[in-house]
Amino acid sequence: xxxxxxxxxxxxxxxxxxxxxxxxxxxxxxxxxxxxxxxxxxxxxxxxxxxxxxxxxxxxxxxxxxxxxxxxxxxxxxxxxxxxxxxxxxxxxxxxxxxxxxxxxxxxxxxxxxxxxxxxxxxxxxxxxxxxxxxxxxxxxxxxxxxxxxxxxxxxxxxxxxxxxxxxxxxxxxxxxxxxxxxxxxxxxxxxxxxxxxxxxxxxxxxxxxxxxxxxxxxxxxxxxxxxxxxxxxxxxxxxxxxxxxxxxxxxxxxxxxxxxxxxxxxxxxxxxxxxxxxxxxxxxxxxxxxxxxxxxxxxxxxxxxxxxxxxxxxxxxxxxxxxxxxxxxxxxxxxxxxxxxxxxxxxxxxxxxxxxxxxxxxxxxxxxxxxxxxxxxxxxxxxxxxxxxxxxxxxxxxxxxxxxx
Numbered sequence: 001x002x003x004x005x006x007x008x009x010x011x012x013x014x015x016x017x018x019x020x021x022x023x024x025x026x027x028x029x030x031x032x033x034x035x036x037x038x039x040x041x042x043x044x045x046x047x048x049x050x051x052x053x054x055x056x057x058x059x060x061x062x063x064x065x066x067x068x069x070x071x072x073x074x075x076x077x078x079x080x081x082x083x084x085x086x087x088x089x090x091x092x093x094x095x096x097x098x099x100x101x102x103x104x105x106x107x108x109x110x111x112x113x114x115x116x117x118x119x120x121x122x123x124x125x126x127x128x129x130x131x132x133x134x135x136x137x138x139x140x141x142x143x144x145x146x147x148x149x150x151x152x153x154x155x156x157x158x159x160x161x162x163x164x165x166x167x168x169x170x171x172x173x174x175x176x177x178x179x180x181x182x183x184x185x186x187x188x189x190x191x192x193x194x195x196x197x198x199x200x201x202x203x204x205x206x207x208x209x210x211x212x213x214x215x216x217x218x219x220x221x222x223x224x225x226x227x228x229x230x231x232x233x234x235x236x237x238x239x240x241x242x243x244x245x246x247x248x249x250x251x252x253x254x255x256x257x258x259x260x261x262x263x264x265x266x267x268x269x270x271x272x273x274x275x276x277x278x279x280x281x282x283x284x285x286x287x288x289x290x291x292x293x294x295x296x297x298x299x300x301x302x303x304x305x306x307x308x309x310x311x312x313x314x315x316x317x318x319x320x321x322x323x324x325x326x327x328x329x330x331x332x333x334x335x336x337x338x339x340x341x342x343x344x345x346x347x348x349x350x351x352x353x354x355x356x357x358x359x360x361x362x363x364x365x366x367x368x369x370x371x372x373x374x375x376x377x378x379x380x381x382x383x384x385x386x387x388x389x390x391x392x393x394x395x396x397x398x399x400x401x402x403x404x405x406x
Contacts, residue, residue, distance in 0.1 A: 020037055020038050020039035020060075020062070020161050021036075021037070021038055021039065021040070021060050021061065021062050021064055021080065022036070022037045022062070023035075023036050023037075023064065023066050023069075023078070023080060025066060025069045025070075025071055025076075025078065026171075027071060027171075030171075031168075031170075031171030032168050032171045032172065032173065033071035033076070033167075033168050033171070034069065034071050034076050034078060034092075034165070034166050034167075034168065035141075035163075035164065035165045035168065035173055036078055036090075036162075036163070036164045037161075037162075037163040037164075038060075038159065038160075038161060038162040038163070038164065039059070039060065039159070039160055039161045039162075040059065040060035040088060040157060040158065040159050041057065041058075041059050041060075041157070041158045041262060041269070042057065042058055042059070042060070042106070042108075042155065042156070042157055043055060043056070043057045043155070043156040043157075043260050043261055043262050043269070043271060044056050044058075044108055044115075044116070044154065044155050045154050045155075045258070045260050046110060046116050046119050046120075046121070046154070047119070047120045047121065048117075048118045048119060048120055049118045049119075049120050050118070051120070054116075054224065055221075055260040055261070056115055056116060056224075057261065057262025057263070057269075058115060060080070060082065060088060061082050061083070063082070064080045064081060064082045065080075065081045065082075066078075066079060066080060066081070067079065067081060068081075068089075071166075071167075073094070073167075074093065074094045074095075075091070075092070075093055075094070076091075076092045076094075076166045076167060077089060077090070077091055077092070078090045078091075078092065078164075078166075083109075083112060083114075083115065084109055084111070084112040084114065084115075085107075085109030085111065085112060085124065086107060086108050086109055086112070086115075087105075087106075087107045088104070088105075088106050088107075089104070089105045090103070090104050090131070090164075091103045091104075091105075092164075092166040092167075094138070094166075094167050097137060097138050098134075098135050098136060098137055098138065099136050099138065099166055099167055100133055100134040100135065100136060101131045101133035101134075101164075102130065103128055103129070103130055103131075104128070104129050104130075104131055104150075104157075104159075105126060105127070105128050106126065106127050106128075106129075106155060106157060107124050107125070107126040108124065108125055108126070108155070109123070109124050110122055110123060110124070110125060111123065111124075125154070127154070127155045127157075129150040129157065131148060131150075131159065132148060132180070132181070133162075133164070133180075135178070136164075136166075136178045137176070137178055138167055138169070139169055139174045139176060140165070140174050140176040140177060140178045141163055141164065141165040141173065141174055141176070141177050141178070142162065142163070142164045142165065142177075142178050142180070143162065143163050143177050143178070143179050143180065143183070144160070144161075144162045144179070144180030144182060144183055145160060145161055145162075145183055146160060146180060146182035146183050146312040147159070147160040147182075147282060147294050147312055148160065148182070149269075149271075149280040149282075149294075149296045149310075151271055151273060151278035151279070151280055151296070151298065156260060156261070156269075156271045156280070158269065158280070158282070162180075182310075182312050211238060211249050211250075211251055212251075213236060213238075213330075213344050214236035214237055214238050214251035214252060214253075214342075214344060215236055215251070215253065215254055215255070216234060216235060216236040216254070216344065216345045217234070217235065217236065217237075217252065217254025217257060218233075218234050218254070219233040219234070219235075219254070219257070219259040219270060219272060220232045220233060220234075220259070220356075221233075221259065221260070221261050221262075221263060221270065223263060228353070228355060228356035229353055229356040230263035230268075230353055231261065231263050231268050231270060231349070231350050231351075231353065232324070232347070232348065232349045232350075232353055232356075232357075232358055233259075233270055233281075233347075233348045233349075233350075234345065234346070234347045234348075235343050235344065235345060235346040235347065235348070236251070236252075236343065236344035236345055237251070237252040237279075237341060237342070237343060237344075238250070238251050238252070238341070238342040238344075239251075239252065239277065239297060239339065239340070239341055239342075240332075240339070240340035240341070240342065241301050241305075241307050241309075241338060241339060241340075242337070242338055242340075243301070243305050243307065243338065246303075246305075248301040248302055248303060248305075250276060250277065250301065250302055252272065252274060252277065252279070253274060256274050256275055257272050257273065257274040258272070258273045258274075259271070259272055260273070261280075263350070263351075266284060266285060267282060267283065267284050267285075267293075268282075268283045268350040268351060269281065269282050269283070270283075270350070274299075276299050276300055276302075277297055277298070277299030277300075278296075278297070278298050278299055279295075279296065279297045280294070280295070280296040280297075281294070281295055282294035282295075283348075283350035283351070285321055285351055287321070288320065288321060289318055289319065289320055289321065290318070290319060290320075290321055290325075290350055290351050291314070291315050291316060291317060291318040292314050292315075292316040292317045292348075293312070293313075293314055293315070294310070294311065294312050294314065295310065295311050295314060295335050295341070296309075296310040297309055297310070297335070297339060297341075307338060307339070309335060309336045309338050309339035310335075310336075311335045311336055314335075316333060317346070317348055318362075319361075319362035320362065321351050321352050322352060322359060322360075323349075323359050323360050323361060323362050324347060324348060324349035324358045324359050324360070324361045324362070325346070325347070325348050325349070325361065325362050325364075326346065326347045326361035326362065326363050326364065327343065327346045327347075327363065327364035328344075328345050328346070329364070330342060330343070330344050331343045331346065331364065346364075347361065
C-alpha cells in the first residue's frame with residue numbers, strides 16, 4: 001500500500017498534474033486494476049420551454065461514484081457517475097502488449113433543473129466520441145496534459161491532464177509512462193518577440209486567397225440568457241486546408257454557425273459549429289496576460305475531403321487581462337502543415353469583460369502601421385508647406401532689398 005501511494009505522489013509531482021477527478025477501481029480481492037486521474041469540461045446546449053437555446057458549461061466534479069466499472073482480461077470499463085443522473089465512461093480494449101480507449105460515452109440528464117433550468121425536453125441524452133488514446137503499453141501509464149476537444153452540435157467535451165492505467169498487473173501502478181503525441185510535439189506557429197511586446201506578427205504563407213473576405217461574425221458568450229457577456233469575439237475567419245498537393249479554402253459563415261463554450265478564471269473556450277467545420281479556440285491567462293493557446297478544427301473541405309487538425313501550444317492574440325486584442329487587418333497563421341487560418345476585423349476579449357463591452361484594445365502591429373502611415377504623410381506635408389513658406393519669405397525679402405538698392 002505504501003508503495004502504491006508513493007508512486008501516485010511521484011507521478012503527480014513529475015507531471016505537474018492539476019487536481020482533477022481521481023478514481024481507482026479494484027478487484028474483488030482489493031487489488032488495483034484500473035486507475036484514472038483526469039479533467040473534463042462539458043458544454044451542453046439545450047432548448048428551453050420558451051424555445052430559446054441555452055448553453056451550460058460545467059466540469060466533471062471530483063465527487064463521483066464508479067458503480068458499473070469493470071476490469072477484464074481484454075476489456076475494461078471506467079464508469080463515472082455524478083450529479084443528478086449524469087455519467088461519463090471510457091471503454092478500454094487490450095490487444096496483445098498494448099491497449100487503447102475505443103470510445104467515450106457521456107450521458108446527461110435534462111431533468112436536472114440545477115444544470116438545465118426550464119429544459120423543454122426531459123430524460124437522458126447521450127453522445128459517443130472516439131479519443132486519441134492508442135498504443136499504450138501494458139504496465140505503463142498513459143499521460144497527456146494537452147487538451148483534446150470533441151465538438152458536437154449539442155455537446156462539447158474537453159479532456160486534459162490525463163493519467164490513466166488500465167489492465168494493471170500485480171495491483172501496483174506502474175512508474176513507466178506512455179506520453180501522448182500532443183505532449184511530445186511542439187509546433188512553431190508565429191515568430192515571437194521579447195516578453196515586453198505581445199506576439200502579434202503573423203506567419204507569411206504562400207497560398208493565394210481564392211475567396212472574398214469572410215463576413216465578420218459576433219460569437220460572444222453569456223453564462224446564461226439573462227446575464228451580460230463573459231467572452232467577446234468578433235471576427236471573420238477563413239480556413240485553408242492543404243491535403244497532399246491540393247489546397248482549398250473555406251469561409252466561416254456566421255449565419256449558419258452556432259457559438260457555445262465556457263468562461264473560466266484561467267481558461268475560456270469558444271466553440272463554433274457550422275455545417276462544414278467544428279472549431280474550438282481555447283484561451284488561457286497567466287494572471288497578467290491572456291492568449292489564444294489551443295486551436296482545433298475538424299470538418300470537410302468544399303470538395304468533401306475530411307480533415308482534423310489542432311495545435312496545443314500557441315501564443316497568439318496576446319494582451320493584458322485588463323484589455324482586449326484587436327487587429328482589423330488580415331492576419332494569417334500556420335496552425336499545422338495542413339491547416340492555415342486567416343482572420344479579418346478581429347476583436348477578442350476572453351476574460352474580464354465588464355458590462356458586456358470590450359475593454360481598451362491592444363492593437364496589432366499591422367493596425368499600428370496603418371495608423372502611423374497617414375501621420376507620417378501628414379508630417380511630411382506639413383514640413384513641405386513650412387519649407388515652401390520659408391522659401392517664399394526669403395525670396396520676398398531679397399526682392400524687397402533689391403528694390404531699396406535701386
